[in-house]
Amino acid sequence: MNKTFSTLVLFSTLFVFSACSRNPVTGKRELSLMSTEQEIAIGKESHPSVVSTMGLYDDKKLTDFINLKGKEMAKISHRPDLPYQFYIVDSPVVNAFAVPGGYVYFTRGIMAHFNNEAEFAGVLGHEIGHITARHSARQQATQMLGTIGMIGGAILVPQLGQNLEALQQGLGLFLMKYSRDHESESDKIGVEYSSKIGYDANQMANFFSTIKRISDNSGQQVPDFMSTHPDPADRNRKVKEMATAYQTQNKATYQVERERYLRMIDGILYGEDPKQGFVENDMFYHPELRFQFPVPKGWQHQNSPAQFQMAPKDGKSAMILMLAKGNSLEEASQTLVKELGLKVLESNRTTINGNPAYVLISQQQPQQQQGQPQQQQDPKTALQIGTWLIQYNNAVYALHGLSAAGNFESAYRSFRPVAENFRALTDQEKINRKPERVQIRTVSREGSFREVMGTLGMPANRVEELGVLNSLRPDDKVARGTLVKIIGR
Structure with missing residues (x-):
């Protein structure tokens, strides 16, 4: 045992020495495993x-x-x-x-x-x-x-x-x-x-x-x-x-x-870009893809071009919307099960507001190392997923609800109304929503930042937000002729 350990220490020492290089900033020799x-x-x-x-x-x-x-x-x-x-x-x-x-x-x-x-x-x-x-x-x-x-x-x-x-x-x-x-x-x-x-x-x-x-x-x-x-x-x-x-x-x-910098960013998009989707009054709208579904009250959310995520503040569950891989519900379902290594517990066909849909309840299986026996997982802590595959406008969308198996029954009561209220977006005001942009304005007369924003037509409830954007406090004095940022469509 001691001899084996000594050999390992010697090998490790030689490995570390050979992997050392001089850091270009500090000038010190240090272990580097990446060329x-x-x-x-x-x-x-x-x-x-x-x-x-x-x-x-x-x-x-x-x-x-x-x-x-x-x-x-x-x-x-x-x-x-x-x-x-x-x-x-x-x-x-x-x-x-x-x-x-x-x-x-x-x-x-x-x-x-x-x-x-x-x-x-x-x-x-x-x-x-x-x-x-x-x-x-x-x-x-x-x-x-x-x-x-x-x-x-x-x-x-x-x-x-x-x-x-x-x-x-x-x-x-x-x-x-x-x-x-x-x-x-x-x-x-x-x-x-x-x-x-x-x-x-x-x-x-x-x-x-x-x-x-x-x-x-x-x-x-x-x-x-x-x-x-x-x-x-x-x-x-x-x-x-x-x-x-x-x-x-x-x-x-x-x-x-x-x-010069402020002139350069005049007109830059500010906040969420509506065409990529936005949340308003506990509803997610996607104007370009023309669908909507509810966001449970109090849930936090994050949007990106690839997916929309939302979760309650307790972090015990989450929902993710993304495009599914496949041209049909069957193909999307098979690909999903295979790629995520899922064990399907329930599955059934249905329709959601006139759209063909497929519902899967599954658990993710622990990965098995080659040559090793299948690992057992605690049935209460295993990841359980409720997936709604919805065929809509020549695409298949996957809406996943995730939680630990022990909490899934409770979480499912939040997941289901979201999925079952996925529907077409027809409200033209939402479809044609314009993004907010940063606009550069010249202050016409001296005053506090709060007063300046009011003069420029900005609402009082956005003064702190605008203050952050301008790196100014509400009571800071702003001189006549100063460039400031406001927000407009």
Whole structure:
């Protein structure tokens, strides 16, 4: 046993040494299980999935802008030879993210919330920093080693096996902290990169105030120790300190470019795009596909070009609408059962508001490893799915209701009215609904932000929302001639 263990330790040491490489940002040698070629391959493989899930936002002026600045920043980065690509995805969520190999994405939601080019440049530098510092590769290596250590400990010290679930949770918290370290490191890189191409990194710090307001207003704050990102208020303070330090050491004129940026985003889509579907008065409408169905009261929901998801706040169940694979109900049903490894408990044909339909009640079976006996699952915690396949307008839609088997009977009472009220959308007002857009206006006379918004015809109940969009508080003074954002159709 000792000899075998010694051999494993020696092999692991040799493996780790051979897999070490120098990090291009920190200059330190570290374990890397992902080559540059693999990073680029991951980006190429991931991109079609990102596009199909979120869609690309069609705005040539903005796309040209992010590519111009992205390539300018890539040249001064620690890894200028990567094939960087920059995209705006069609999502109202305020977010930006990067994929290994040089793929950087901004949502139209975050582009609408930037108030100058310097804010954008800071976030751009942050995302490129994730790529140049090889954070995905480092996370993969840490996760693998942590998992090996956890499993190895359970084998060598049998008592640990009884606490494997707790160990997994502990590992997860450790990885969250490791991810926060990555975010902090990328903030530092963002300050450096945005400053090097001439922008004031203090504006990057200010954007974290916008993020904090969005987080606070959503009512879904996550405790810092359970979050993969550091607290926005803390990031604001630290980024300002880093920006001040950088500018003290590197004297120059750093640009903000507020007016030019605002002119550029004039007319950008804001919020949900109605043609992709929208929720109003507890009903989901899809104007292009011409259908509607109810959303249970109090349920949260999220829409994308690929699917619509909704769930109660207790998280014990969920429903997902998506296109089914297949040209008929039979083909869609067979494909679904095969691809998801389902055990069908009940099935029957029916019609839903004149549309042919097929109803399946099934459970997902645990995957069987080759050469291993079939795993047994707790019948109460097994995933149970109620699926309504509905043939409508030359397509088959799948509406899935999911919950643990033990809760399924109760959840089914919420699922069924949703599915059975799937119907054609004929209301012309809903079909012809226009999207909201950001519109840039010039303030005609000085006043508080609240007063300015009232003068521009904005309702009082949207002042905080507009304040977040403009990075202004209701009582902030706004000078005559200032450009501000309003929302209109």
